[in-house]
Amino acid sequence: MNRPAxxxxxxxxxxxxxxxxxxxxxxxxxxxxxxxxGLGTTEFGVLEVLxxxxxxxxxxxxxxxxxxxxxxxxxxxxxxxxxxxxxxxGQEDRREVxxxxxxxxxxxxxRIFPSHAAAMRxxxxxxxxxxxxxxxxxxxxxxxxxxxxLHHKGDLP
Amino acid sequence: MNRPAxxxxxxxxxxxxxxxxxxxxxxxxxxxxxxxxGLGTTEFGVLEVLxxxxxxxxxxxxxxxxxxxxxxxxxxxxxxxxxxxxxxxGQEDRREVxxxxxxxxxxxxxRIFPSHAAAMRxxxxxxxxxxxxxxxxxxxxxxxxxxxxLHHKGDLP
DNA sequence: GTTAAGTATCTCGATATCGAGATACTTTCG
DNA sequence: CGAAAGTATCTCGATATCGAGATACTTAAC
Numbered sequence: 537m538n539r540p541a542x543x544x545x546x547x548x549x550x551x552x553x554x555x556x557x558x559x560x561x562x563x564x565x566x567x568x569x570x571x572x573x574g575l576g577t578t579e580f581g582v583l584e585v586l587x588x589x590x591x592x593x594x595x596x597x598x599x600x601x602x603x604x605x606x607x608x609x610x611x612x613x614x615x616x617x618x619x620x621x622x623x624x625x626g627q628e629d630r631r632e633v634x635x636x637x638x639x640x641x642x643x644x645x646x647r648i649f650p651s652h653a654a655a656m657r658x659x660x661x662x663x664x665x666x667x668x669x670x671x672x673x674x675x676x677x678x679x680x681x682x683x684x685x686l687h688h689k690g691d692l693p
Numbered sequence: 694m695n696r697p698a699x700x701x702x703x704x705x706x707x708x709x710x711x712x713x714x715x716x717x718x719x720x721x722x723x724x725x726x727x728x729x730x731g732l733g734t735t736e737f738g739v740l741e742v743l744x745x746x747x748x749x750x751x752x753x754x755x756x757x758x759x760x761x762x763x764x765x766x767x768x769x770x771x772x773x774x775x776x777x778x779x780x781x782x783g784q785e786d787r788r789e790v791x792x793x794x795x796x797x798x799x800x801x802x803x804r805i806f807p808s809h810a811a812a813m814r815x816x817x818x819x820x821x822x823x824x825x826x827x828x829x830x831x832x833x834x835x836x837x838x839x840x841x842x843l844h845h846k847g848d849l850p
Numbered sequence: 851g852t853t854a855a856g857t858a859t860c861t862c863g864a865t866a867t868c869g870a871g872a873t874a875c876t877t878t879c880g
Numbered sequence: 881c882g883a884a885a886g887t888a889t890c891t892c893g894a895t896a897t898c899g900a901g902a903t904a905c906t907t908a909a910c
Contacts, residue, residue, distance in 0.1 A: 547825050547826055547829060548810075548813055548817045548825060549810055549813055551825050551832070552817060554836055555712075555715065555716055555719060555828075555832055556716065556720070557759070557832075558712065558836030559712055559713065560759050560836075561835075561836045561837075561840040562835070562839045563713070564843055565842070568843075576865095578867090594888070594889065595889080598888095598889095603868090604867070604868055605890080606868065606869075606870095606889090606890075606892090607866070607867050609889070609890055610866075610867080611866085626888090629876070629888080630874085630876085631887065631889070632875095632887095632888060633888080633889065633890095653703070653705075653706055656705055657705040657706075659705075659709070660705045660835060661705070661838070662835050662837070662841075662842075663831060663834060663835050665704060667831055667834075668704050668705060668708050671712075671828070671831040671832070671835065672707055672708045672711055674827060674828040674831065675714075675715040675828070676711045677820060677824075678715045678718075678719070678820050679711055679715030679716075679718045680718075682715065682718035682719045682722060682819060683714075684819075686718065733895095733896075750858075751858070751859065751860095752858055752859080755858095755859095760896090760898090761897070761898055761899075762858080762859065763859090763860075763861080763897075763898065763899075764896070764898070765859090766861085768896085783858090786857090786858080786905080786906070787904085787905060787906085788857065788858040788859070788904065788906070789859085790858080
């Protein structure tokens with residue numbers, strides 16, 4: 537009935553599993569925190585990036601919040617409808633649409649961001665600051681390399 | 694033009710960002726690998742857990758693949774329709790529905806799993822085995838603690 | 851033993867996300 | 881210049897996922 541204790545198993549596969557689990561658990565914290573303010577995580581992401589970076593073209597926002605372009609349009613539509621974000625045609629590059637917070641949007645995100653940041657601090661507080669920094673470094677390397685490999689087509693034989 | 698080098702900024706928030714980015718990048722590898730076989734990641738997840746654990750009640754499968762119960766029903770419906778999985782009423786606990794692979798399902802997952810595992814090995818190969826083990830440990834601690842905190846209601850003030 | 855609370859599964863409606871393709875503009879290069 | 885390739889955004893249809901609630905069964909409490 538017992539399998540013969542696969543001591544050092546498949547580390548890469550296990551790493552993928554714990555990565556997914558950790559992301560899921562932390563993301564639930566994020567989702568719950570953001571839901572307090574009647575926003576979805578993607579909507580919050582747009583507000584937050586505009587809050588910290590100022591006016592940006594849609595494509596720049598899209599790259600930062602990790603959703604496809606059609607979803608970005610959808611979410612921005614909702615934020616514009618709620619009067620939190622405004623669109624403006626790009627000046628130098630007329631393909632672009634520039635996004636910025638409205639005063640109402642700025643007010644909202646300024647009010648809720650600190651509380652959300654605190655929630656996220658608690659969410660990752662299972663690691664001490666020292667280990668958080670270590671995890672930060674490892675995850676950055678892992679993510680950058682995996683992203684780089686996505687373009688190397690040779691990977692799927 | 695340069696900001697004054699915010700040397701050690703908000704580590705928890707940055708950790709959350711790189712966690713999300715790393716998950717996204719590795720998940721794209723997973724998705725691309727699985728798409729080769731005409732399956733979605735959740736469908737693959739069900740096949741894989743039944744392949745490695747044998748017959749299981751729906752709730753057990755659900756816990757492992759990290760989706761809500763209604764989505765599990767939806768995905769299992771599709772797999773049953775394709776003849777890859779079968780349902781069977783639970784014996785001891787008659788609330789349960791037991792899931793198991795059909796011969797066709799077992800054949801399929803046995804055929805594709807090794808190739809997918811290889812793809813995931815490449816996806817996380819930005820870290821050496823030593824650092825993979827370190828990341829595994831940190832992510833496990835991070836995930837378990839974050840999951841534990843989800844029930845502590847005191848966290849959102 | 852009866853009731854209450856808990857758990858497992860499923861149904862149904864709502865919605866967030868995706869992917870393919872359309873359009874408009876920009877950059878590159880012969 | 882002018883064509884071709886590349887990029888930014890949006891539209892539209894399809895679908896995966898969720899959340900609330902319904903049903904059936906089990907466990908715990910008294």
